[in-house]
Structures are given as structure tokens and as C-alpha cells.
Amino acid sequence: MSQTFSKSDVASHNKPDNLYIIVDEDVYDLTTFQNEHPGGKKILQRVAGKDASKQFWKYHNEGILKKYQKQLLVGSLDSKPKAAAPPTPPATPPPQEKKEAVVPSAEPGFVAPQPGPAAAEEAEALDQFGDLVPYADPSWYQSYHSPYFNQSHADLRAEIRQWVDDEIMPNVTEWDEARKVPDSIYKAMGEKGYLAGLMGMHYPTHLTKQRVKSVAPEKWDLFHEMLLTDELSRAGSGGFVWNLIGGFGIGCPPLVKFGKKALVERIVPDILNGDKRICLAITEPDAGSDVANLTCEAKLSEDGKHYIVNGEKKWITNGIWCDYFTTAVRTGGEGMNGVSVLLIERSAGGVSTRKMDCQGVWSSGTTYVTFEDVKVPVENLIGKENQGFKVIMTNFNHERIGIIIQCLRFSRVCYEESIKYAHKRRTFNKALIEHPVIRLKLAHMARQIEASYAWLESLVYQCQKMHETEAMLKLGGAIAGLKAQATTTFEFCAREASQIFGGLSYSRGGQGAKVERLYRDVRAYAIPGGSEEIMLDLSIRQALRVHKALGMKL
Numbered sequence: 001m002s003q004t005f006s007k008s009d010v011a012s013h014n015k016p017d018n019l020y021i022i023v024d025e026d027v028y029d030l031t032t033f034q035n036e037h038p039g040g041k042k043i044l045q046r047v048a049g050k051d052a053s054k055q056f057w058k059y060h061n062e063g064i065l066k067k068y069q070k071q072l073l074v075g076s077l078d079s080k081p082k083a084a085a086p087p088t089p090p091a092t093p094p095p096q097e098k099k100e101a102v103v104p105s106a107e108p109g110f111v112a113p114q115p116g117p118a119a120a121e122e123a124e125a126l127d128q129f130g131d132l133v134p135y136a137d138p139s140w141y142q143s144y145h146s147p148y149f150n151q152s153h154a155d156l157r158a159e160i161r162q163w164v165d166d167e168i169m170p171n172v173t174e175w176d177e178a179r180k181v182p183d184s185i186y187k188a189m190g191e192k193g194y195l196a197g198l199m200g201m202h203y204p205t206h207l208t209k210q211r212v213k214s215v216a217p218e219k220w221d222l223f224h225e226m227l228l229t230d231e232l233s234r235a236g237s238g239g240f241v242w243n244l245i246g247g248f249g250i251g252c253p254p255l256v257k258f259g260k261k262a263l264v265e266r267i268v269p270d271i272l273n274g275d276k277r278i279c280l281a282i283t284e285p286d287a288g289s290d291v292a293n294l295t296c297e298a299k300l301s302e303d304g305k306h307y308i309v310n311g312e313k314k315w316i317t318n319g320i321w322c323d324y325f326t327t328a329v330r331t332g333g334e335g336m337n338g339v340s341v342l343l344i345e346r347s348a349g350g351v352s353t354r355k356m357d358c359q360g361v362w363s364s365g366t367t368y369v370t371f372e373d374v375k376v377p378v379e380n381l382i383g384k385e386n387q388g389f390k391v392i393m394t395n396f397n398h399e400r401i402g403i404i405i406q407c408l409r410f411s412r413v414c415y416e417e418s419i420k421y422a423h424k425r426r427t428f429n430k431a432l433i434e435h436p437v438i439r440l441k442l443a444h445m446a447r448q449i450e451a452s453y454a455w456l457e458s459l460v461y462q463c464q465k466m467h468e469t470e471a472m473l474k475l476g477g478a479i480a481g482l483k484a485q486a487t488t489t490f491e492f493c494a495r496e497a498s499q500i501f502g503g504l505s506y507s508r509g510g511q512g513a514k515v516e517r518l519y520r521d522v523r524a525y526a527i528p529g530g531s532e533e534i535m536l537d538l539s540i541r542q543a544l545r546v547h548k549a550l551g552m553k554l
């Protein structure tokens with residue numbers, strides 16, 4: 001039961017066997033907790049009975065209070081303004097409290113550009129949202145104008161952010177260390193209607209009863225999908241994001257788009273509900289980006305009713321937990337024209353999975369898979385026999401856009417953590433942010449993030465406007481280029497953030513936890529889904545090929 005204390009009440013709890021402290025006008029009983037406090041008990045005993053807000057914020061992030069509040073909070077100071085009674089939850093999340101818009105005033109000597117006639121016709125910018133740290137969120141969060149986002153995106157943003165802040169952020173480090181996200185979180189992804197919205201297509205109402213609370217299915221577009229991945233990535237863990245959507249986001253769309261109706265109707269609803277899991281199995285011990293050379297074989301049985309599959313797959317995200325494997329197999333001769341895609345069901349028998357130990361994305365379940373005489377019905381063929389390459393290629397744009405969104409948000413997380421830390425950490429009698437060398441690092445992070453994000457918005461818009469095959473051809477090069485841009489930006493930001501955090505990002509957990517983890521996750525983005533080298537080369541080759549067909553003159 002929450003009590004009200006005066007400062008002198010709290011001051012009487014100032015002994016090791018009766019130890020209260022105040023943080024931001026809330027009162028915490030640390031009598032028992034002091035023995036398990038990772039920072040030591042003496043440091044707590046020194047502030048027993050006192051307001052320790054300043055010391056607390058020096059050493060911890062916001063997540064700590066959220067995590068321990070239930071266990072340690074005993075009440076508040078009488079000086080703390082009373083919170084209003086909790087409102088009954090509305091059907092759609094409430095819009096963010098409307099803040100006074102800040103009108104920047106020009107300094108003497110500067111000439112403000114005059115708005116042109118088009119300005120009057122422009123729709124109003126959306127309300128401010130989030131912490132308003134410049135560049136830590138996309139600018140449309142901060143009431144800058146955007147041609148891409150509207151109120152339905154703002155509503156979805158509020159819905160996801162609340163879930164991530166309340167249920168994900170406080171636990172994500174623990175899950176990463178345990179190398180597993182609880183199944184209930186994946187289930188929640190289904191129940192909240194999020195899984196169904198992550199397939200690069202219209203919201204598939206025919207395959208699920210689940211609906212996203214704040215966006216009607218007919219309004220769902222690629223910018224909602226982008227926002228969903230972006231907000232999940234705020235948790236600052238590639239392992240967490242991949243656990244939820246790493247297998248699903250690339251394994252399910254080919255099935256839905258190219259699978260036979262009966263197969264799709266039998267398999268997909270349970271996946272979209274969050275009851276079953278699916279992944280994509282292409283990469284092999286000896287064939288990574290070189291898909292045309294894969295060797296996992298599928299031989300048609302004599303009666304023509306089954307394929308018998310034998311082979312190995314490596315680095316398969318989520319494989320360890322999956323019921324279904326969207327698998328590239330060799331059904332024909334050498335090269336890309338002998339490749340098909342099959343939906344392999346674990347229940348068929350002959351499927352073994354072993355969890356791999358990797359540098360990063362710990363909770364994503366990277367897996368080594370072996371298929372031994374697995375009997376797969378011919379009805380499970382996805383697309384046409386020996387034409388699997390088309391299925392795989394169509395999937396690449398979607399996969400890469402997902403990687404780009406995650407990388408850019410992770411870069412923002414590195415930047416945001418750094419700029420916040422730079423305001424509280426003092427060295428040589430100055431806050432870090434007052435050192436030009438630190439601002440230079442932040443500036444180089446911000447410019448790369450913002451430029452890449454603007455390119456991402458533009459490409460997502462193009463994807464939305466083009467037919468899938470047109471997008472595959474015309475955007476494949478640019479998306480590959482942006483993937484390389486996003487992963488190098490992420491690598492840069494993780495490094496610079498780590499330098500700003502110093503030792504705190506060298507040890508795991510604590511204030512530097514996100515930066516330390518993301519630094520380890522970098523390679524999981526720069527290598528799979530097309531390595532940086534292959535992406536950069538493709539960005540030119542593909543663009544030239546398409547523009548030649550369009551009539552390019554050199």
C-alpha cells in the first residue's frame with residue numbers, strides 16, 4: 001500500500017537495518033535490497049534517509065526504476081503533486097498531450113526564408129512525441145512536416161511505444177543474457193495483430209481474425225510496417241527484434257505470396273496468431289550470399305507424391321523454435337534454375353536443430369539445421385519447381401528494408417544514449433557535451449542517420465507505389481546500396497557511442513548495456529541478407545542493368 005511521507009519521516013529510516021531513500025519524490029525501502037545491490041551496500045547506507053535523486057541518476061538509466069518499482073517503492077513525499085486517477089483505457093491510444101508548439105525566432109543577422117504559396121496548402125505537422133532530443137527520433141516525431149506519415153501512424157506509434165516502454169525495455173538485457181525472449185511476447189505479437197502487418201503487403205484479413213488496435217486493416221500501409229519495426233528496435237537489441245520477426249518476416253511472406261491456397265490456409269493462421277513459428281532456411285555451411293550454388297537436395301519420390309530432402313542449413317534465425325522452415329532446395333541441375341522452395345514441417349520427422357553460439361543477436365536463436373530423409377508432400381512446393389530463385393529474389397527487398405529500418409533505429413539508439421549520457425557525465429569540470437570533440441562525434445552520427453533515413457522513406461514510398469516485380473527490378477539496386485549505407489552507419493554509431501561511454505560500454509549491463517550489446521550485434525547486420533561488399537556491387541550492377549533496359553544513354 002503506497003504511503004505519504006514527510007522528509008523528516010524518511011530521515012528516520014537512516015540505518016542499515018532500516019534504510020529508505022528518496023528518488024524524484026518517491027520513497028524506496030532498500031533495507032533488504034542493499035545486500036544484492038550491484039553497486040554495493042555502503043554506497044546506499046551513505047544516503048540512507050536522504051534524497052538520493054542526484055546520485056541515483058548519475059549511475060542508472062530509467063529502466064532500473066521501472067524494473068524495481070514494484071519490489072521497492074513504499075510511497076511518495078507529501079510534496080509530490082497527486083497523480084490524477086487513472087483514466088479508463090480508450091479504444092484507441094490517446095494522442096500525446098498537445099504541447100505548445102515552439103516557434104523558433106530568427107537571431108539578428110539571419111534572414112528567415114519566406115514561406116511560398118504551397119505552404120498554405122500543406123497539412124499540419126503531427127503533434128510532438130517522445131523526448132524531443134534532436135535526431136534521436138525521426139523528425140516527424142518532433143512536429144516537422146512529412147509527406148509520408150499521418151495520424152494513423154501517430155496512433156500506432158503511441159500504441160507500440162507504450163508496450164515497448166512498459167514490457168520490453170525493463171527486461172531486454174535479461175532476455176539477451178538468457179538468450180531467449182519469453183514465448184508470451186511472441187504470442188503478444190500475434191494477438192496485437194502485429195505479425196500479420198509485417199509481410200510487406202496489405203493487411204491479410206482473410207488469414208487472421210487479429211487486428212491492430214489503433215489502425216484499421218484497410219488503412220494499413222508500408223509506413224505502418226516500417227514504424228512497427230522501428231519502434232520495436234528502440235529496445236536496442238538485434239536479438240530481441242530477430243527473435244520476434246527475424247524468422248517470420250522473411251519466412252512467412254514467400255509462403256503467403258507463392259504457396260498453394262490450401263497450404264496457406266492450413267498453415268498461416270496459426271502463425272499469425274503467434275501459436276506457431278516459421279523461419280527461412282536458405283544459407284548453408286558452404287553457400288551464403290551465393291544462393292545459386294546451394295546443395296541441400298530434394299528428390300521426387302517414385303510415386304511423385306513427395307520430395308525427400310537431405311542437407312544442412314546454417315545460421316538460420318529462429319530455427320531452434322520453428323515449426324516450419326521455408327527452405328531453398330535443389331530439385332534440378334546446377335545453378336539458379338535448379339532451385340525450388342519447399343515448406344518443410346518439423347512434424348514430418350528427420351529435422352534436427354542445434355543452437356549456434358554467435359558473437360551477437362544472442363536471443364535470436366541462430367541455428368544449425370539438418371534434414372535427413374525428410375518426406376515433404378509436393379503440395380508444400382512454394383512457387384514452381386526449379387523456379388525458386390524468383391521466390392527468393394522477390395523476398396530480398398523486403399528482408400533488406402527490414403534490416404535497414406533496424407540498423408537506422410539502432411544507430412539512433414546509440415546516438416540517443418550517447419547524447420543523454422553526455423549531458424550527465426562530467427570530465428575535467430565540464431559535462432561531456434561541452435567538449436567539442438564529443439559534439440563532433442554526435443554530429444557525424446546524426447548526419448549519417450538523417451540522410452539514410454530520408455533515403456529509406458523515399459524507397460518505402462516507391463515500394464508502396466510500384467508493383468512487386470517492378471520494385472524488385474527498379475529498386476533492388478538502391479535498396480542494396482541503402483543496406484550497405486545503413487550497416488556502415490550502424491557500425492560507425494556503435495563505435496562512437498562506445499567511445500563516449502568508455503568503460504561503461506565495455507562491461508555488460510548497466511548504463512552502457514544497449515551500446516555494448518549493439519556493438520556486438522553489428523556484424524549480424526553487415527554480413528547476412530547480402531554482405532556490404534555484395535550490396536555495394538549490386539547497387540551499381542542492378543541499377544545499370546535496369547537503366548539500360550529503360551534506354552540509358554552513356
Ligand code: HEM
Nearest residue numbers: 028038039043047052055056059060061064068509510511
Ligand atoms: C531504487 C534504488 C536503487 C536501485 C533499484 C538500484 C539498482 C542498481 C542496479 C540494478 C545496478 C546494476 C547496474 C544497472 O543495471 O544499472 C546498480 C548499480 C549501481 N548503483 Fe544502484 N540502485 C539504486 C540506488 C542507488 C543509489 C542511491 C546509488 C548511489 C548513492 C547507487 C549507486 C550505484 C552504483 C555506483 C552502481 C554501479 C554502477 C556501475 O557499475 O557503473 N544506486 N544499481
